[in-house]
Structures are given as C-alpha cells and as structure tokens.
Amino acid sequence: MNRRPESSVPTVLPADPGAVYRLRRDEIIAAVTAALDGSRYILGPQCAAFEQDFAAWLGTPGSVGVANGTDALELCLRSCGLAPGSAVAVPTHTAVATATAVVRAGLQPVFIDIDPVRFTMSPGSLREACDSVGTIRAVVPVHLYGMPAEMTPISALAEEYGMTVIEDCSQAHGASIAGRLVGTIGRAAAFSCYPTKNLGAIGDAGVVASADEAILERIRHLRQYGWRERYVSDEVGMNSRLDEMQSAILRVQLRYLDADNARRREIAARYSGELAGLPLTLPEIRGNDYGHVFHQFTILTPERDALQAFLTQRGILTAILYPKPIHRMPAYLDYAARFQRACPVADRVCSELLCLPMHPALADSDVDRVIAGVREFLGAAA
DSSP, X not given: OOOOOSSSSOXXXXXXXXXXXXXXHHHHHHHHHHHHTSSOOBSSXXXXXXXXXXXXXXXXXXXXXXXXXXXXXXXXXXXXXXXXXXXXXXXXXXXXHHHHHHHHTTOEEXXXXXXXXXXXXXXXXXXXXXXXXXXXXXEOOBOGGXXXXXHHHHHHHHHHHTOEEEEEOTTOTTOEETTEETTSSXXXXXXXXXXXXXXXXXXXXXXXXXXXXXXXXXXXXXXXXXXXXXXXXXXXXXXXXXXXXXXXXXXXXXXXXXXXXXXXXXXXXXXXXXHTTSSSBOOOOOGGGEEOOOSXXXXXXXXXXXXXXHHHHTTBOOXXXXXXXXXXXXXXXXXXXXXXXXXXXXXXXXXXXXXXXXXXXXXXXXXXXXXXXXXXXXXXXX
C-alpha cells in the first residue's frame, strides 16, 4: 500500500482535488451559496445551466447531467437500442466501472487487449474479437489517462461490423483528435466528474453528451425512474440525478478546464523532457493529431514496485492504475471464459505501470522533486 511517509517533508500527492478547490475557493463557495439559496436542490436551474455550458464547451447539441460516470455509461448503453444480452467490446485495461456499466445495462463485456504504448484499446485486438467471438453489437473505446483512443480505425471497424460506438471519456475531458474533442465522435459519450478528474466536482457527478436528441431525451427519462409524467414510470429507470450544488461547482470548474489542461501539459512536458533517455516507457505524445490532456502521467518500468516504495520514502506518492486487468478480476471471470480472449499486453502493463503526481495545482518545486526522485532511483546523473 502506498502510505504517506512519516516525515516532516511535505508530501507530493498523485492527485489533489482539495488544492484545486483552494485555488478557486471564493468562486465555488459563492456558486454553492447561490444554489443553496434556490428552491430546488436536484435537477434544478444549476443543473440545466451546467448541461448547457458543458454542451457549448464540447461543441455538441446537448448533454444530460447524471449522478456519476458509471451511470452515465450505463444510460448511454441503455439508450442506444441494444438487445438484452448483446456483446459489447471494452478494453480490459481501464477502470472496472466501464465493465460494470455494461453488465448493469444487461449486456456482456468482451475484453479487448490494449496498445503497448498508448494503453488504449488495440484496433487489431478488436478486429480479432469481431472475427472470433461472433456478433459484437457495440464498442466502448476508453480515452484512458487523458490519451484519446485510436478512434479512426475503431470507427472504421464499427462501421464494417455494424457496432455502435459509445465513448468513455471519463479520464479525457478536453482531449482531441485532429482538433476534434473526444465525446463528439461516437453515437454517445459518458463523462465522469469524480473529484480527481480533469473536470472534477466535489463529490460524485457525471454527464452524457450526444448529437442525437432522441438518446438525450431517453436518458432524461431513465435518470429519474423512467418518468415522462411525474410519478408514472413508462419503463424501468433508475435514480441518477445531478444535484444543484455539484452542478454549481462544475460550472465554476468548467471555466478553468482548458487552463487546467494546459497546466497538465506543461507538467507532462517537464517530466517527458527530463526523464527522456532513462530506462522507462514514457507517454506517447503526438501533438495536435492526438491531444493528450494527462489525467495521469504514466511510466512503465519492470521495477515499478521498488520505484514506488523509493518515492514514497521521499514523500512522493504515486498511483498504480490498474493493478489487475478486468478479465482477471473474480467478478468477470465468467465473461472472460465465455469469450476466450487473451490479453497479454494488458497483463504486462498492469504489472509495470506507475502514475506520477499530476494535477493542475502541482507546484514547480514538486515537479522538481518527482523528477529528482525518479532519476535518483534509476542512478541517473543530476
């Protein structure tokens, strides 16, 4: 376990939503106060305003606020006309919430291996699954760690095999491909606004985006028990409503999102420049073709556990995302066995990947400490 060291040296945290809050405390408190002074506290005017703000920022016709990112993805899946029990392709290296949403929607996850450098869904592995598994009705590419998935070949495969594309953008608010923001490419897109995300609330929150008004309207009904008429359910929905306080907070955070992402890129450039040439695999950066927003700064090393312990002793906390691919988790073994998919790249990556501290409130002096710690561990000259 990556515990805080017992030391008087200030700890560098891998993520620090509290520090981000303190940067804009007055604005957030004013926004929350305005929400509390209103007369509606769930699905009120702040939620409606956030939905409009987010859609305008993303450049899509509409969005729907929901309780969290897992619900957002489940609601996308439930709103795209997939038959119960349909197979859905998901990367095996991602937050387990992606697979959870598939199963909760009454569908079956098919686990796809990842690219060895980008860590997003491998188009080659997806094609193999389409050819070997049988009919896959949807694909959920995850834009992971802030890196966009390879949407051009994935979208081409989706068209070839008749799959609906639903983007999981929970770690990639603001990431882009050739200038086009992720979340505007598939039929629908799910975003988490968990506190540590690039666009983070101070609590749970999520949002769905789509250019298809029919999908958005169905999600509006499903998020509140399937009501079209109040207290009367036309279908079995769920309780996934975005409250006014989180909506108000997200409206403030959204105003800073582009600047926060720019700061993340600045930190990533420091890491990349000063750790280059060391025996590490660093994130792939392709400039404008694939606009990375560095939800995490990932490195690969066979000495991952020893490096993490070394940095912890020096007051630098890191994160392991994720220690086990989903196809090896006990809850999903039956699905993995059903579709017989080997994922050797994900197996290796999960044993070697480490996330260095990355958040927009990270001080330059903290970045210096992280770089020095990694270089010291690897025996590099200062």
